[in-house]
Amino acid sequence: MRIAQLANFYGPRSGGLRTALHALGRGYVDAGDDVLLVVPGDEDRVHEASHGRVVTLHSPLVPGTGGYRAITRLGAVADTLEAFRPDALEVSDRTTLAGFGTWARERGIGAAFVAHERVDGVLASALPGAASRTVDRLARAHAARIAERFDTIVATTAYAGAELAAAGARVRTVPLGVDLDRFHPRHADAVTRRRHAPDDVPLVVLASRLSREKRPDLAIDAVRVLRERGRPVRLVVAGAGPLARPLRRAASGLPVELLGFVSDRGAFASLLASADAVVAPGPIETFGLAALEALASGTPVVVNAVSALPEVVGDAGIAAAGTPEAFADAIQTMLARDGRSRRLEARARAVKFPWSASVARMRAVHAGSLAVVR
Numbered sequence: 001m002r003i004a005q006l007a008n009f010y011g012p013r014s015g016g017l018r019t020a021l022h023a024l025g026r027g028y029v030d031a032g033d034d035v036l037l038v039v040p041g042d043e044d045r046v047h048e049a050s051h052g053r054v055v056t057l058h059s060p061l062v063p064g065t066g067g068y069r070a071i072t073r074l075g076a077v078a079d080t081l082e083a084f085r086p087d088a089l090e091v092s093d094r095t096t097l098a099g100f101g102t103w104a105r106e107r108g109i110g111a112a113f114v115a116h117e118r119v120d121g122v123l124a125s126a127l128p129g130a131a132s133r134t135v136d137r138l139a140r141a142h143a144a145r146i147a148e149r150f151d152t153i154v155a156t157t158a159y160a161g162a163e164l165a166a167a168g169a170r171v172r173t174v175p176l177g178v179d180l181d182r183f184h185p186r187h188a189d190a191v192t193r194r195r196h197a198p199d200d201v202p203l204v205v206l207a208s209r210l211s212r213e214k215r216p217d218l219a220i221d222a223v224r225v226l227r228e229r230g231r232p233v234r235l236v237v238a239g240a241g242p243l244a245r246p247l248r249r250a251a252s253g254l255p256v257e258l259l260g261f262v263s264d265r266g267a268f269a270s271l272l273a274s275a276d277a278v279v280a281p282g283p284i285e286t287f288g289l290a291a292l293e294a295l296a297s298g299t300p301v302v303v304n305a306v307s308a309l310p311e312v313v314g315d316a317g318i319a320a321a322g323t324p325e326a327f328a329d330a331i332q333t334m335l336a337r338d339g340r341s342r343r344l345e346a347r348a349r350a351v352k353f354p355w356s357a358s359v360a361r362m363r364a365v366h367a368g369s370l371a372v373v374r
Helices: 016-030 074-084 100-106 119-126 132-149 158-166 190-196 216-228 244-250 265-274 289-296 309-316 324-336 339-350 355-373
Strands: 002-007 034-041 045-049 052-058 088-092 110-115 152-155 171-173 203-207 234-238 256-260 277-280 301-304 317-320
Touching: 002 016, 002 074, 016 034, 016 052, 016 088, 016 289, 016 355, 034 074, 052 074, 074 100, 088 100, 088 355, 100 110, 100 132, 110 158, 110 355, 119 132, 132 158, 152 158, 152 355, 158 171, 190 265, 203 216, 203 265, 203 289, 216 234, 216 244, 216 277, 216 324, 234 265, 244 256, 265 289, 277 289, 277 324, 289 301, 289 309, 289 339, 301 309, 301 324, 309 317, 309 339, 317 324
Parallel strands: 002 034, 002 088, 034 052, 088 110, 110 152, 152 171, 203 234, 203 277, 234 256, 277 301, 301 317
Antiparallel strands: 045 052
């Protein structure tokens, strides 16, 4: 097959979306497919990568997103696709690129929309003062437009696909995966751990983009609650974003270390494997790759109960209500479990999510769409 992937909000630090696109692309290439990835950037360029040919189009910055860009030159995207002549189109964007579902249908090309986020959650986070009825109405209208443009809808979890299913779309669930070799308990390192916490103090890690919808403040406030209870803990925050400065101020005087974005993947894997627990406080997470990477590293996770993460972590994590007290309670409960048992349970959960399974299921989606249009 010739598979074209389109995505916005992709960059050097775009986390889960970038990881997913690259992992799927490598899987497609390894299966013998030709792969094209079209993404925004600070200049026009084309390069070959292990996950296919990457076409970067110069695109404007989106205000308030901490450096994300969105493609506005839709003619350039269409020209790139026409030259590539895809059999299947995979669109991971709800904004400027969503119209290419119709473009593909008009040309007899199978097109799949991949839901990496929920509009209702994004709107509620971006418009905190808006009435819930307004948010629901806007989300339903958007979901209906997506459902009209794409015959195939893919969601990474049931939570991610719920608003599209409510709009009448037939949603196929394809969980993302994890690199089970890169993220492994063997990468735990005493030197790494002691760099961040004394041997007798639990090390908790938050690996997240520092933005409003991720709720990193919950993790910091949970540490404050634990300190008030006389429970020693050290929180290390790995991530960057628009809230970095206010979070640094909020963490003043607390046992919190902000590392910024950790570009060294080996160092990041070692940090996850060396921690006693990882927290994922985001209430609108639709999958949570960092949480799955933590599990693969043998580290259990405390997650927000209203997100998709309880689906992903299962019994290898604890779901907490979105309050500092609830997260503090869950961290205490997790740390009280037998260390060896909680690590074995975490790894056992992660091995159920190899990237090979994600690739196989997405290829089946594309092959099915291709059969229908032909």
